[in-house]
Amino acid sequence: MDQELWNQMNNKELLKDVSNGKEVVWVNENLKTAEMALPEIEVTMKDIDDAEARLARFAPFILKVFPETAPENGLIESPFTEIKKMKHQLEKEYNTTIPGRLFLKQDSHLAISGSIKARGGIYEVLKHAEDLAISHNMLKESDDYSIFASKEFKEFFSKFKIQVGSTGNLGMSIGIMSAVLGFHVIVHMSADAKQWKKDLLRKRGAEVIEYNDDYSKAVEVGRKNSDADPTSYFVDDENSVTLFLGYAVAAKRIKKQFEEQGIVIDEEHPLFVYIPCGVGGAPGGVAFGLKQFFGDNVHIFFVEPTQAPCMLVGMASGLQNKVCVQDFGLTGQTHADGLAVGRASGFVGGVMKHMLSGIFSLEDYHIYDLMRDIVNSQTIFLEPSACAAFWGPIQLMKEPATKAYIEKMGLSQKMPNAIHVPWATGGSLVPAEIREEYMHTHLK
Numbered sequence: 001m002d003q004e005l006w007n008q009m010n011n012k013e014l015l016k017d018v019s020n021g022k023e024v025v026w027v028n029e030n031l032k033t034a035e036m037a038l039p040e041i042e043v044t045m046k047d048i049d050d051a052e053a054r055l056a057r058f059a060p061f062i063l064k065v066f067p068e069t070a071p072e073n074g075l076i077e078s079p080f081t082e083i084k085k086m087k088h089q090l091e092k093e094y095n096t097t098i099p100g101r102l103f104l105k106q107d108s109h110l111a112i113s114g115s116i117k118a119r120g121g122i123y124e125v126l127k128h129a130e131d132l133a134i135s136h137n138m139l140k141e142s143d144d145y146s147i148f149a150s151k152e153f154k155e156f157f158s159k160f161k162i163q164v165g166s167t168g169n170l171g172m173s174i175g176i177m178s179a180v181l182g183f184h185v186i187v188h189m190s191a192d193a194k195q196w197k198k199d200l201l202r203k204r205g206a207e208v209i210e211y212n213d214d215y216s217k218a219v220e221v222g223r224k225n226s227d228a229d230p231t232s233y234f235v236d237d238e239n240s241v242t243l244f245l246g247y248a249v250a251a252k253r254i255k256k257q258f259e260e261q262g263i264v265i266d267e268e269h270p271l272f273v274y275i276p277c278g279v280g281g282a283p284g285g286v287a288f289g290l291k292q293f294f295g296d297n298v299h300i301f302f303v304e305p306t307q308a309p310c311m312l313v314g315m316a317s318g319l320q321n322k323v324c325v326q327d328f329g330l331t332g333q334t335h336a337d338g339l340a341v342g343r344a345s346g347f348v349g350g351v352m353k354h355m356l357s358g359i360f361s362l363e364d365y366h367i368y369d370l371m372r373d374i375v376n377s378q379t380i381f382l383e384p385s386a387c388a389a390f391w392g393p394i395q396l397m398k399e400p401a402t403k404a405y406i407e408k409m410g411l412s413q414k415m416p417n418a419i420h421v422p423w424a425t426g427g428s429l430v431p432a433e434i435r436e437e438y439m440h441t442h443l444k
Protein backbone atom coordinates (compact mmCIF):
# COMPACT_ATOMS: atom_id res chain seq x y z
CA MET A 1 0.00 0.00 0.00
CA ASP A 2 1.14 3.45 -0.92
CA GLN A 3 1.83 5.26 2.37
CA GLU A 4 0.60 8.59 1.13
CA LEU A 5 -2.73 7.07 0.02
CA TRP A 6 -3.08 5.23 3.31
CA ASN A 7 -2.57 8.45 5.29
CA GLN A 8 -5.54 10.04 3.52
CA MET A 9 -7.97 7.24 4.34
CA ASN A 10 -10.86 7.11 6.78
CA ASN A 11 -11.88 3.89 8.56
CA LYS A 12 -8.37 2.45 8.72
CA GLU A 13 -9.25 -0.26 11.24
CA LEU A 14 -12.06 -1.56 9.06
CA LEU A 15 -9.89 -1.37 5.95
CA LYS A 16 -7.22 -3.47 7.65
CA ASP A 17 -9.83 -6.21 8.06
CA VAL A 18 -10.82 -5.73 4.42
CA SER A 19 -7.15 -6.15 3.42
CA ASN A 20 -7.03 -9.37 5.36
CA GLY A 21 -9.95 -10.73 3.34
CA LYS A 22 -12.31 -10.63 6.32
CA GLU A 23 -16.07 -10.27 6.06
CA VAL A 24 -17.03 -6.82 7.27
CA VAL A 25 -19.87 -4.37 7.42
CA TRP A 26 -19.37 -0.67 6.90
CA VAL A 27 -22.05 1.73 8.04
CA ASN A 28 -21.95 5.04 6.19
CA GLU A 29 -20.90 7.82 8.56
CA ASN A 30 -21.74 10.36 5.84
CA LEU A 31 -25.42 9.43 5.48
CA LYS A 32 -27.65 12.49 5.23
CA THR A 33 -31.41 12.90 5.15
CA ALA A 34 -32.91 12.44 1.70
CA GLU A 35 -34.05 16.05 1.81
CA MET A 36 -30.42 17.15 2.10
CA ALA A 37 -28.82 14.49 -0.08
CA LEU A 38 -31.06 14.50 -3.16
CA PRO A 39 -30.64 18.15 -4.23
CA GLU A 40 -26.85 17.62 -4.36
CA ILE A 41 -27.25 15.25 -7.30
CA GLU A 42 -27.31 16.50 -10.87
CA VAL A 43 -29.92 13.93 -11.94
CA THR A 44 -33.49 14.39 -10.78
CA MET A 45 -36.95 12.85 -10.67
CA LYS A 46 -37.67 14.55 -13.98
CA ASP A 47 -34.87 12.52 -15.59
CA ILE A 48 -36.36 9.29 -14.22
CA ASP A 49 -39.77 10.28 -15.61
CA ASP A 50 -38.15 10.99 -18.96
CA ALA A 51 -36.50 7.54 -18.98
CA GLU A 52 -39.78 5.89 -18.08
CA ALA A 53 -41.56 7.71 -20.90
CA ARG A 54 -38.88 6.62 -23.37
CA LEU A 55 -39.30 2.97 -22.35
CA ALA A 56 -43.05 3.39 -22.82
CA ARG A 57 -42.49 4.74 -26.36
CA PHE A 58 -40.41 1.67 -27.18
CA ALA A 59 -42.93 -0.80 -25.70
CA PRO A 60 -44.67 -1.53 -29.05
CA PHE A 61 -41.28 -2.38 -30.58
CA ILE A 62 -40.19 -4.54 -27.64
CA LEU A 63 -43.53 -6.34 -27.71
CA LYS A 64 -43.09 -7.07 -31.40
CA VAL A 65 -39.53 -8.44 -31.27
CA PHE A 66 -39.73 -10.02 -27.80
CA PRO A 67 -43.25 -11.48 -27.57
CA GLU A 68 -42.42 -12.84 -24.10
CA THR A 69 -42.96 -9.28 -22.83
CA ALA A 70 -46.68 -9.50 -23.72
CA PRO A 71 -47.87 -9.88 -20.09
CA GLU A 72 -46.25 -6.48 -19.38
CA ASN A 73 -47.33 -4.96 -22.72
CA GLY A 74 -43.78 -4.56 -23.93
CA LEU A 75 -42.33 -3.27 -20.67
CA ILE A 76 -39.40 -5.22 -19.23
CA GLU A 77 -40.39 -5.81 -15.61
CA SER A 78 -39.83 -8.53 -13.03
CA PRO A 79 -41.93 -10.25 -10.34
CA PHE A 80 -41.91 -9.13 -6.71
CA THR A 81 -42.51 -12.09 -4.46
CA GLU A 82 -42.76 -12.79 -0.74
CA ILE A 83 -40.37 -15.60 0.19
CA LYS A 84 -41.57 -16.90 3.56
CA LYS A 85 -39.91 -20.29 3.29
CA MET A 86 -36.58 -18.68 2.47
CA LYS A 87 -36.94 -16.38 5.48
CA HIS A 88 -37.52 -19.36 7.70
CA GLN A 89 -34.59 -21.23 6.16
CA LEU A 90 -32.18 -18.32 6.60
CA GLU A 91 -33.22 -17.69 10.19
CA LYS A 92 -32.66 -21.33 11.02
CA GLU A 93 -29.46 -21.93 9.05
CA TYR A 94 -27.73 -18.68 10.00
CA ASN A 95 -29.07 -18.42 13.52
CA THR A 96 -30.49 -14.97 12.90
CA THR A 97 -33.79 -13.10 12.98
CA ILE A 98 -35.25 -11.17 10.08
CA PRO A 99 -37.93 -9.06 11.74
CA GLY A 100 -40.85 -8.19 9.44
CA ARG A 101 -41.37 -9.65 5.96
CA LEU A 102 -38.86 -10.90 3.39
CA PHE A 103 -39.52 -10.38 -0.32
CA LEU A 104 -37.50 -10.97 -3.48
CA LYS A 105 -37.24 -8.55 -6.40
CA GLN A 106 -36.67 -11.00 -9.21
CA ASP A 107 -34.63 -9.08 -11.78
CA SER A 108 -33.15 -12.51 -12.37
CA HIS A 109 -36.34 -13.06 -14.35
CA LEU A 110 -36.41 -9.89 -16.41
CA ALA A 111 -37.28 -10.63 -20.04
CA ILE A 112 -34.65 -10.61 -22.81
CA SER A 113 -31.43 -10.95 -20.83
CA GLY A 114 -32.34 -12.41 -17.42
CA SER A 115 -30.53 -9.87 -15.26
CA ILE A 116 -30.74 -6.39 -13.83
CA LYS A 117 -28.75 -5.23 -16.89
CA ALA A 118 -31.95 -5.56 -18.88
CA ARG A 119 -32.88 -2.27 -17.22
CA GLY A 120 -29.90 0.04 -17.75
CA GLY A 121 -28.16 -1.73 -20.61
CA ILE A 122 -31.19 -2.11 -22.81
CA TYR A 123 -32.37 1.39 -21.96
CA GLU A 124 -29.10 2.94 -23.11
CA VAL A 125 -29.15 1.06 -26.43
CA LEU A 126 -32.74 2.16 -27.05
CA LYS A 127 -31.94 5.77 -26.23
CA HIS A 128 -28.97 5.74 -28.60
CA ALA A 129 -31.11 4.21 -31.37
CA GLU A 130 -33.78 6.84 -30.79
CA ASP A 131 -31.21 9.69 -30.86
CA LEU A 132 -29.78 8.41 -34.14
CA ALA A 133 -33.18 7.96 -35.78
CA ILE A 134 -34.37 11.41 -34.71
CA SER A 135 -31.18 13.19 -35.76
CA HIS A 136 -31.43 11.53 -39.19
CA ASN A 137 -35.04 12.66 -39.58
CA MET A 138 -36.38 9.11 -39.59
CA LEU A 139 -38.50 9.43 -36.47
CA LYS A 140 -40.62 11.71 -34.30
CA GLU A 141 -41.37 10.95 -30.66
CA SER A 142 -45.07 10.71 -31.51
CA ASP A 143 -44.50 7.86 -34.04
CA ASP A 144 -45.35 4.23 -33.43
CA TYR A 145 -41.98 2.81 -32.40
CA SER A 146 -42.68 -0.64 -33.80
CA ILE A 147 -41.07 0.92 -36.89
CA PHE A 148 -37.75 0.05 -35.20
CA ALA A 149 -38.44 -3.55 -36.24
CA SER A 150 -38.56 -2.60 -39.92
CA LYS A 151 -36.01 -3.63 -42.53
CA GLU A 152 -35.32 0.00 -43.30
CA PHE A 153 -34.33 0.77 -39.69
CA LYS A 154 -32.20 -2.36 -39.40
CA GLU A 155 -30.32 -1.40 -42.52
CA PHE A 156 -29.81 2.09 -41.19
CA PHE A 157 -28.43 0.88 -37.84
CA SER A 158 -26.10 -1.63 -39.54
CA LYS A 159 -23.93 1.37 -40.46
CA PHE A 160 -23.26 2.02 -36.76
CA LYS A 161 -21.38 0.20 -34.02
CA ILE A 162 -22.03 -0.18 -30.32
CA GLN A 163 -19.25 -1.36 -27.99
CA VAL A 164 -19.15 -2.26 -24.32
CA GLY A 165 -16.81 -3.82 -21.75
CA SER A 166 -18.43 -6.36 -19.47
CA THR A 167 -18.04 -9.17 -16.93
CA GLY A 168 -20.95 -10.86 -18.71
CA ASN A 169 -24.45 -9.65 -18.03
CA LEU A 170 -24.08 -6.09 -19.29
CA GLY A 171 -22.61 -7.49 -22.48
CA MET A 172 -25.61 -9.80 -22.84
CA SER A 173 -28.12 -6.97 -22.53
CA ILE A 174 -26.26 -4.60 -24.83
CA GLY A 175 -25.37 -7.38 -27.25
CA ILE A 176 -28.82 -8.89 -27.60
CA MET A 177 -30.67 -5.59 -27.94
CA SER A 178 -28.11 -3.99 -30.27
CA ALA A 179 -28.08 -7.03 -32.56
CA VAL A 180 -31.88 -7.09 -32.75
CA LEU A 181 -31.89 -3.44 -33.80
CA GLY A 182 -29.32 -4.20 -36.50
CA PHE A 183 -26.22 -2.57 -34.97
CA HIS A 184 -22.75 -4.03 -35.37
CA VAL A 185 -22.15 -4.76 -31.67
CA ILE A 186 -18.79 -5.60 -30.10
CA VAL A 187 -18.63 -6.90 -26.53
CA HIS A 188 -15.27 -6.78 -24.76
CA MET A 189 -15.40 -9.57 -22.18
CA SER A 190 -13.19 -9.80 -19.09
CA ALA A 191 -11.59 -13.08 -18.02
CA ASP A 192 -14.31 -13.57 -15.40
CA ALA A 193 -17.06 -13.81 -18.00
CA LYS A 194 -18.61 -17.25 -18.23
CA GLN A 195 -18.21 -19.23 -21.43
CA TRP A 196 -21.95 -19.79 -21.88
CA LYS A 197 -22.52 -16.04 -21.90
CA LYS A 198 -19.98 -15.58 -24.70
CA ASP A 199 -21.49 -18.49 -26.65
CA LEU A 200 -25.00 -17.12 -26.32
CA LEU A 201 -23.94 -13.67 -27.46
CA ARG A 202 -22.16 -14.96 -30.54
CA LYS A 203 -25.24 -16.98 -31.42
CA ARG A 204 -27.32 -13.80 -31.24
CA GLY A 205 -25.02 -12.03 -33.69
CA ALA A 206 -22.70 -10.05 -31.41
CA GLU A 207 -18.94 -9.92 -31.89
CA VAL A 208 -17.20 -11.02 -28.68
CA ILE A 209 -13.59 -10.11 -27.91
CA GLU A 210 -12.06 -11.98 -24.98
CA TYR A 211 -9.45 -10.63 -22.58
CA ASN A 212 -7.14 -12.46 -20.26
CA ASP A 213 -7.53 -9.57 -17.89
CA ASP A 214 -10.06 -8.03 -15.56
CA TYR A 215 -13.06 -5.86 -16.20
CA SER A 216 -11.18 -2.55 -16.09
CA LYS A 217 -8.93 -3.70 -18.93
CA ALA A 218 -11.85 -4.84 -21.09
CA VAL A 219 -13.49 -1.43 -20.57
CA GLU A 220 -10.28 0.45 -21.29
CA VAL A 221 -9.62 -1.26 -24.61
CA GLY A 222 -13.28 -1.14 -25.63
CA ARG A 223 -13.46 2.57 -24.91
CA LYS A 224 -10.26 3.28 -26.81
CA ASN A 225 -11.35 1.31 -29.90
CA SER A 226 -14.74 2.92 -29.88
CA ASP A 227 -13.44 6.47 -29.44
CA ALA A 228 -11.20 6.00 -32.47
CA ASP A 229 -14.22 5.18 -34.67
CA PRO A 230 -16.74 7.95 -35.41
CA THR A 231 -19.50 5.44 -36.24
CA SER A 232 -19.09 3.74 -32.86
CA TYR A 233 -20.87 4.42 -29.57
CA PHE A 234 -19.40 3.22 -26.29
CA VAL A 235 -21.63 2.21 -23.39
CA ASP A 236 -19.59 3.45 -20.46
CA ASP A 237 -20.55 1.38 -17.41
CA GLU A 238 -18.25 3.47 -15.20
CA ASN A 239 -19.68 6.89 -16.01
CA SER A 240 -22.95 6.62 -17.91
CA VAL A 241 -25.84 8.69 -16.58
CA THR A 242 -28.11 7.11 -19.19
CA LEU A 243 -27.44 3.62 -17.91
CA PHE A 244 -28.00 4.86 -14.37
CA LEU A 245 -31.40 6.33 -15.26
CA GLY A 246 -32.50 3.07 -16.88
CA TYR A 247 -31.86 1.36 -13.55
CA ALA A 248 -33.54 4.12 -11.58
CA VAL A 249 -36.87 3.49 -13.35
CA ALA A 250 -37.04 0.26 -11.29
CA ALA A 251 -38.05 2.35 -8.29
CA LYS A 252 -41.19 3.61 -10.02
CA ARG A 253 -42.10 0.11 -11.02
CA ILE A 254 -41.57 -1.43 -7.58
CA LYS A 255 -43.59 1.36 -6.00
CA LYS A 256 -46.51 0.26 -8.15
CA GLN A 257 -45.94 -3.37 -7.12
CA PHE A 258 -46.02 -2.35 -3.46
CA GLU A 259 -49.35 -0.63 -4.07
CA GLU A 260 -50.76 -3.64 -5.92
CA GLN A 261 -49.73 -5.94 -3.08
CA GLY A 262 -50.99 -3.62 -0.35
CA ILE A 263 -47.51 -2.97 1.04
CA VAL A 264 -47.12 0.34 2.83
CA ILE A 265 -43.75 2.04 3.21
CA ASP A 266 -43.79 4.93 5.63
CA GLU A 267 -42.19 6.11 8.86
CA GLU A 268 -43.69 3.18 10.75
CA HIS A 269 -42.93 0.61 8.01
CA PRO A 270 -39.28 0.89 6.99
CA LEU A 271 -37.96 -0.60 3.78
CA PHE A 272 -34.57 -2.36 3.68
CA VAL A 273 -33.07 -3.09 0.26
CA TYR A 274 -29.94 -5.17 -0.30
CA ILE A 275 -28.24 -5.09 -3.71
CA PRO A 276 -25.12 -6.90 -4.95
CA CYS A 277 -22.64 -4.35 -6.24
CA GLY A 278 -20.06 -4.56 -9.03
CA VAL A 279 -18.97 -1.28 -10.59
CA GLY A 280 -22.00 0.34 -8.95
CA GLY A 281 -24.22 1.47 -11.83
CA ALA A 282 -27.05 -0.99 -11.32
CA PRO A 283 -27.30 -0.86 -7.52
CA GLY A 284 -26.60 2.88 -7.55
CA GLY A 285 -29.32 3.63 -10.07
CA VAL A 286 -31.89 1.52 -8.25
CA ALA A 287 -30.87 3.06 -4.91
CA PHE A 288 -31.11 6.60 -6.25
CA GLY A 289 -34.60 5.90 -7.62
CA LEU A 290 -35.73 4.37 -4.33
CA LYS A 291 -34.47 7.40 -2.38
CA GLN A 292 -36.52 9.67 -4.65
CA PHE A 293 -39.71 7.81 -3.79
CA PHE A 294 -39.22 6.57 -0.26
CA GLY A 295 -36.73 9.08 1.14
CA ASP A 296 -35.64 8.39 4.70
CA ASN A 297 -37.96 5.39 4.95
CA VAL A 298 -35.71 3.30 2.71
CA HIS A 299 -32.38 1.96 3.95
CA ILE A 300 -30.09 0.72 1.21
CA PHE A 301 -27.20 -1.67 1.68
CA PHE A 302 -24.88 -2.98 -1.01
CA VAL A 303 -23.21 -6.40 -0.82
CA GLU A 304 -19.80 -7.26 -2.26
CA PRO A 305 -17.36 -10.22 -2.28
CA THR A 306 -14.44 -10.05 0.18
CA GLN A 307 -11.93 -10.21 -2.69
CA ALA A 308 -13.61 -7.54 -4.83
CA PRO A 309 -15.21 -4.97 -2.51
CA CYS A 310 -14.50 -2.01 -4.78
CA MET A 311 -17.34 0.25 -3.62
CA LEU A 312 -16.55 -0.56 0.00
CA VAL A 313 -12.90 0.45 -0.24
CA GLY A 314 -13.80 3.57 -2.22
CA MET A 315 -16.55 4.77 0.08
CA ALA A 316 -15.14 3.70 3.44
CA SER A 317 -11.73 5.20 2.68
CA GLY A 318 -13.37 8.34 1.29
CA LEU A 319 -11.08 8.16 -1.74
CA GLN A 320 -13.72 6.74 -4.10
CA ASN A 321 -12.29 5.58 -7.44
CA LYS A 322 -8.81 6.79 -6.55
CA VAL A 323 -8.36 3.38 -4.91
CA CYS A 324 -8.93 -0.14 -6.16
CA VAL A 325 -9.08 -3.49 -4.36
CA GLN A 326 -5.58 -4.42 -5.54
CA ASP A 327 -4.25 -1.45 -3.52
CA PHE A 328 -5.41 -3.39 -0.47
CA GLY A 329 -3.66 -6.59 -1.53
CA LEU A 330 -6.88 -8.24 -2.68
CA THR A 331 -7.08 -10.32 -5.86
CA GLY A 332 -10.29 -8.92 -7.34
CA GLN A 333 -11.13 -12.49 -8.23
CA THR A 334 -14.41 -14.01 -7.16
CA HIS A 335 -16.91 -16.71 -8.09
CA ALA A 336 -19.46 -13.88 -8.15
CA ASP A 337 -18.66 -13.04 -11.78
CA GLY A 338 -21.17 -10.17 -11.91
CA LEU A 339 -19.37 -8.51 -9.00
CA ALA A 340 -15.77 -9.07 -10.16
CA VAL A 341 -14.81 -5.41 -10.35
CA GLY A 342 -11.66 -3.90 -8.82
CA ARG A 343 -12.44 -0.20 -9.08
CA ALA A 344 -15.87 1.31 -8.52
CA SER A 345 -17.56 4.00 -10.60
CA GLY A 346 -16.52 7.42 -9.35
CA PHE A 347 -19.81 8.86 -10.53
CA VAL A 348 -21.87 6.36 -8.55
CA GLY A 349 -19.62 6.65 -5.49
CA GLY A 350 -20.33 10.37 -5.51
CA VAL A 351 -24.09 9.93 -5.84
CA MET A 352 -24.19 7.34 -3.07
CA LYS A 353 -21.96 9.27 -0.68
CA HIS A 354 -24.83 10.68 1.37
CA MET A 355 -27.55 8.12 0.50
CA LEU A 356 -26.17 4.66 1.08
CA SER A 357 -26.71 3.15 4.53
CA GLY A 358 -23.82 0.72 4.31
CA ILE A 359 -22.05 -2.19 2.64
CA PHE A 360 -21.65 -5.83 3.67
CA SER A 361 -18.96 -8.10 2.32
CA LEU A 362 -19.09 -11.89 2.21
CA GLU A 363 -16.88 -14.81 1.31
CA ASP A 364 -17.57 -16.63 -1.94
CA TYR A 365 -18.63 -19.96 -0.45
CA HIS A 366 -21.81 -18.41 0.94
CA ILE A 367 -23.21 -17.57 -2.47
CA TYR A 368 -23.50 -21.24 -3.47
CA ASP A 369 -25.04 -22.17 -0.12
CA LEU A 370 -27.53 -19.33 -0.46
CA MET A 371 -28.30 -20.36 -4.02
CA ARG A 372 -29.15 -23.87 -2.83
CA ASP A 373 -31.32 -22.32 -0.10
CA ILE A 374 -33.42 -20.26 -2.51
CA VAL A 375 -33.73 -23.13 -5.00
CA ASN A 376 -34.67 -25.66 -2.35
CA SER A 377 -37.01 -23.44 -0.32
CA GLN A 378 -38.79 -21.53 -3.08
CA THR A 379 -37.81 -23.28 -6.36
CA ILE A 380 -36.46 -19.99 -7.66
CA PHE A 381 -33.14 -20.19 -9.48
CA LEU A 382 -30.71 -17.29 -9.13
CA GLU A 383 -27.14 -17.05 -10.32
CA PRO A 384 -24.52 -17.13 -7.52
CA SER A 385 -23.67 -13.39 -7.82
CA ALA A 386 -27.30 -12.49 -7.18
CA CYS A 387 -27.43 -14.60 -4.02
CA ALA A 388 -24.99 -12.24 -2.31
CA ALA A 389 -28.08 -10.08 -1.71
CA PHE A 390 -29.31 -12.48 1.01
CA TRP A 391 -26.24 -11.70 3.08
CA GLY A 392 -27.83 -8.36 4.00
CA PRO A 393 -30.93 -9.61 5.81
CA ILE A 394 -28.86 -12.37 7.42
CA GLN A 395 -26.35 -9.95 8.92
CA LEU A 396 -28.53 -6.92 9.65
CA MET A 397 -29.61 -7.97 13.15
CA LYS A 398 -26.38 -9.82 13.93
CA GLU A 399 -23.70 -7.23 13.26
CA PRO A 400 -23.06 -4.72 16.05
CA ALA A 401 -22.59 -1.92 13.49
CA THR A 402 -25.97 -2.41 11.79
CA LYS A 403 -27.70 -3.01 15.13
CA ALA A 404 -26.32 0.35 16.25
CA TYR A 405 -27.58 1.89 12.99
CA ILE A 406 -31.10 0.63 13.66
CA GLU A 407 -31.01 2.04 17.16
CA LYS A 408 -29.62 5.38 16.04
CA MET A 409 -32.26 5.72 13.32
CA GLY A 410 -34.98 5.11 15.89
CA LEU A 411 -36.08 1.91 14.13
CA SER A 412 -35.87 -0.61 16.95
CA GLN A 413 -39.61 -0.58 17.72
CA LYS A 414 -40.53 -0.52 14.04
CA MET A 415 -38.58 -3.57 12.91
CA PRO A 416 -41.56 -5.95 13.22
CA ASN A 417 -43.12 -3.86 10.42
CA ALA A 418 -40.01 -3.88 8.24
CA ILE A 419 -40.03 -4.94 4.59
CA HIS A 420 -36.76 -6.55 3.47
CA VAL A 421 -35.97 -6.79 -0.23
CA PRO A 422 -32.87 -8.63 -1.40
CA TRP A 423 -32.54 -7.62 -5.05
CA ALA A 424 -31.97 -10.74 -7.15
CA THR A 425 -29.81 -9.40 -9.95
CA GLY A 426 -29.60 -12.31 -12.37
CA GLY A 427 -30.11 -15.95 -13.25
CA SER A 428 -32.93 -17.05 -15.54
CA LEU A 429 -30.72 -17.51 -18.62
CA VAL A 430 -28.19 -19.80 -16.92
CA PRO A 431 -28.25 -23.08 -18.90
CA ALA A 432 -29.47 -26.24 -17.15
CA GLU A 433 -26.09 -27.98 -17.07
CA ILE A 434 -24.42 -24.93 -15.50
CA ARG A 435 -27.17 -24.73 -12.86
CA GLU A 436 -26.48 -28.36 -12.05
CA GLU A 437 -22.78 -27.61 -11.71
CA TYR A 438 -23.50 -24.67 -9.37
CA MET A 439 -25.82 -26.80 -7.27
CA HIS A 440 -22.89 -29.13 -6.60
CA THR A 441 -20.28 -26.45 -5.97
CA HIS A 442 -19.08 -26.38 -2.37
CA LEU A 443 -16.18 -24.07 -1.63
CA LYS A 444 -16.12 -24.90 2.05
Ligand SMILES: *Cc1c(COP(=O)(O)O)cnc(C)c1O
Pocket residue numbers: 115116117169170276277278279280281282283338339383385386425426
Ligand atom coordinates in the same frame (compact mmCIF):
# COMPACT_ATOMS: atom_id res chain seq x y z
C1 LIG B 1 -23.87 -6.38 -13.07
C2 LIG B 1 -24.38 -7.19 -11.96
C3 LIG B 1 -24.44 -6.70 -10.65
C4 LIG B 1 -23.92 -5.35 -10.24
O1 LIG B 1 -24.14 -4.28 -11.11
P1 LIG B 1 -23.03 -3.16 -11.27
O2 LIG B 1 -23.66 -2.13 -12.10
O3 LIG B 1 -21.84 -3.78 -11.91
O4 LIG B 1 -22.69 -2.70 -9.89
C5 LIG B 1 -24.94 -7.53 -9.70
N1 LIG B 1 -25.36 -8.78 -9.97
C6 LIG B 1 -25.33 -9.29 -11.23
C7 LIG B 1 -25.83 -10.66 -11.47
C8 LIG B 1 -24.83 -8.51 -12.25
O5 LIG B 1 -24.80 -9.01 -13.48
